Amino acid sequence: MLKKSKVNLNEISHNSAMGLVRKVLDMGVLLAEVYIDTVGDPEKYRIKLTEKFPGIKFVVAKKADSLYPVVSGASIVAKVTRDRALRNWVFDETALNMHMKTGSGYPGDPDTKQWLEDHKHPVFGFPTLVRFSWGTCTPFFKDAVEVTWETDEVDEDATNNGSAKRQVKLSSLGFTGFKRKTEEIESSGKGRCKFFQARKLELVRKFQ
Template identity: 50%
Template sequence: MKVYVDTVGDPMKYQTKLQGIFPEIDITVAKKADATYSIVGAASICAKVARDKAVKNWVFPEGISTEDNAYGSGYPNDPATKNFMANNMDKVFGFPQFVRFSWSTAALILEKNAVHVSW
């Protein structure tokens, strides 16, 4: 079995880690794998279509209205999404679960506007 993985980080570090977890699988980790390996490109398109559908049909458990799609595409470079994030951030709890807190866009908004908590 062969697996191809796209990464934005260090390919060899990630490949070594995955190979250690799945020694029976031949794993190739590469930057821009979606452009290098057609199977990864196809998977990327499928993932984007599925993600776009999920975002379009998102129901906020927090009770936020989705009538006008004010949350945008869900991508952090989308101005509508940035505006949604800025207007729907709780100073203590952060964002609705729709938002990936690990995005640098989210992290910067939290750093600038949220209450600093030390654990």
């Protein structure tokens, strides 16, 4: 319950596209054909969409924005919408000297790199505006503080006294620059954080 559930960008893009199609259908629009710039394998993506919406013809292609005018137009609308969202972005964080000179957002943009440098934090990483798994963030995590906390996980060979408890390194969770696989180390013996104990919060895997 307390861990992040990782979702890759392909899945996010697919779900967003299907959500848009569903929204249009719910508006009562008679949708016959949909043209999409692929994310991942075009044929697999087309099959996935067709199975979800069997009454619609889907055309999925690489570089579809250069092949089909309707996709070109949608690409322009998407970029304008993104730029507008960034211009009007309101930070959740309240730190001083935060600014929105983000540049284009592309890895090679010096303004984007400078923005990341200006807004990095050794413990918290970046403001919520930034996707931490973005590869461009990796170099900025080399000086990040390594934090550990007690995990709810217990080894299968755990004894009754709980000696098999482990700690999980925060640095391995969510930061691209570190190991993808959760690294476990011997417990400090302190047990779970008092915050979770006091509120009786536990890791939940199954719901009834």
